[in-house]
Amino acid sequence: MEPPEIMRGSLTDQLKREARRLGFDLAGATAAVRPPGIHRFRRWLENGFAGDMHYMAERVESYEHPRHVLEGAKSIVVLATNYRSEEPMPPGPGQGAVSRYAWGGDYHDVIFSRLKRLADFHRQLTPEAKVRGVVDTAPLFERELAQLTGLGWIGKNTALITEKFGSWVFLAALLTSEELRYDEPVAAEHCGSCTACLDACPTGALLEPYRVDARKCVSYLTVELRELPPPELRTPIGQRFFGCDACQDACPFNRDTPSASADNLESFEPRLGMNPIDLAELFTMDEEALRQRFRRTPLWRAKRRGLLCNAAVVLGNHPHEAAMSALQEGLNDSDPMVREACEWTLKQAGE
Secondary structure, three states, X not given: OOOHHHHHHHHHHHHHHHHHHHOOOEEEEEEOOOOOOHHHHHHHHHOOOOOXXXXXXXXXXXXXXXXXXXXXXXXXXXXXXXXXXXXXXXXXXXXXXXXXXXXXOOHHHHHHHHHHHHHHHHHHHOOOOOEEEEOOOOOOOHHHHHHHOOOEEEOOOXXXXXXXXXXXXXXXXXXXXXXXXXXXXXXXXXXXXXXXXXXXXXXXXXXXXXXXXXXXXXXXXXXXXXXXXXXXXXXXXXXXXEOOOHHHXXXXXXXXXXXXXXXXXXXXXXXXXXXXXXXXHHHHOOHHHHHHHHOOOHXXXXXXXXXXXXXXXXXXXXXXXXXXXXXXXXXXXXXXXXXXXXXXXXXXXXX
């Protein structure tokens, strides 16, 4: 019988090889331990920086240890998928920018399908193992775990930065009750004195290195917030319709990174009309039409109300004559928040 260390190494190597065969670009293993940043996370919540993302505070105890995600977890394989495709096109009149990660289909579906196959492969090798795959929907610190596996380091904008792909990566994790051979963590961050990400933040959400106030973040304002952004933050949103890549676009480590593999490009490259997106037509679509267009994409997280309010804010910041009639129709919308957003936009435009 092989020594335990050799067995752990063999299982780890086989899981990593299979992960890459399935389309994951990076894979690293670490022990399932209490995350070192849990105290910072608690302070972040206490400061109110999570805004309306109450689910985080409601599950704060679950973040304390990966065993709350998988009972008996001993090891975690952290996986990264490069999603960089084409370059963003500047929005023209009546258009809005969409964050790169949301250009294609829902990455949760793509990555979870691969995780399921990786978990099945694991069970074939060790039928007695408990295994669970997660894609940013479980109370797990994927970025810190990725740093522990050596995949990268956490930048001053709080994103994980990998040496090869920058921060243009989706993270996922496979938790297992088996012991694996663990990789060496990244011991230091490599951002040095650079503050490009902080300087680029349009709303000042990056309060200082490694500290973000989500309540000011454009991604939060256009994706998570279930009401109109505060008036003082609407203008800085500019033409960002859904999400924000400002801090990532400014990061030197994100320059000259390779495009995603052919298989990943097929899943993550922009759908027609997403880079950028025309806004006026959204006001002519009922909920079912919007659902058909955006379901199974990240944009549907904002639902009809959020999408129309986001469109109105962008058109208020950059008025476009061709969109005014659609906004006038929006004054009669059944949703009071949409009506309020359209009224604000028309006032901005002097209508």
